[in-house]
Amino acid sequence: MILTVKDLGLVAYEQALSLQEAMVKERKAGSIGDTLLLLEHEPVYTLGRSAKEENLLLAPADLEKKGIKVFQTTRGGDVTYHGPGQLVGYPIIDLGSDSRKVVWYVDMLEKIIVDTLAQYGVKSRGDRQNRGVWIGDDKIAAIGVKIAGHVTMHGFSLNVRVRLSDYGGIIPCGIKDKGVTSLHLHVEDVEMNEVKKRVINNFVRLFGYNLVS
Numbered sequence: 001m002i003l004t005v006k007d008l009g010l011v012a013y014e015q016a017l018s019l020q021e022a023m024v025k026e027r028k029a030g031s032i033g034d035t036l037l038l039l040e041h042e043p044v045y046t047l048g049r050s051a052k053e054e055n056l057l058l059a060p061a062d063l064e065k066k067g068i069k070v071f072q073t074t075r076g077g078d079v080t081y082h083g084p085g086q087l088v089g090y091p092i093i094d095l096g097s098d099s100r101k102v103v104w105y106v107d108m109l110e111k112i113i114v115d116t117l118a119q120y121g122v123k124s125r126g127d128r129q130n131r132g133v134w135i136g137d138d139k140i141a142a143i144g145v146k147i148a149g150h151v152t153m154h155g156f157s158l159n160v161r162v163r164l165s166d167y168g169g170i171i172p173c174g175i176k177d178k179g180v181t182s183l184h185l186h187v188e189d190v191e192m193n194e195v196k197k198r199v200i201n202n203f204v205r206l207f208g209y210n211l212v213s
Helices: 013-029 060-066 101-118 164-169 192-207
Strands: 002-011 035-041 044-047 069-072 079-082 086-092 133-135 138-148 151-159
Touching: 002 013, 002 192, 013 035, 013 069, 013 086, 013 151, 035 192, 060 164, 079 086, 079 164, 086 192, 101 133, 101 138, 101 151, 101 192
Parallel strands: 002 035, 044 069
Antiparallel strands: 035 086, 044 079, 086 151, 133 138, 138 151
């Protein structure tokens, strides 16, 4: 199996969403193969399909002052933050017709992050009740997906060197009694490009691809 990886750099959320939607159509039509998009977002709070408005804490004037946009999106889950210093991965892959693969797929996304962090000597875990990857009671990676016609979109976000103060404008994922963290607080001199390489290698290994373009 071949996986195409595209590194898009810093991208506005709505631009990345439009690209994903176009690529999902192409994947369903068979005109492209499985693809992993890697990028960082300009500062944005995204509201998933089950998001509660009260979990967004800032008034419009405060959002404008901070330069953070708000976007209603199509992934599962509640509210989360994306911004520079956070590695976002959007897999556009065909899972096949087995509906049981949905839970397996989310488990695999968590494991990719857990294995990547382990390579830095950082112990973490996935959580089937509160999806994402956790270091103690602090979330370091969020998971939110959409699967339609067996093809995936949205995906994961891993805090590498992110501005954690921006999480103060939301109740992340609607969970009031947990915190958030970033890899740079646990590992000295962590570099985004190195994290990308490790995430790609773990993605390829765990999903069983034998060639990357």
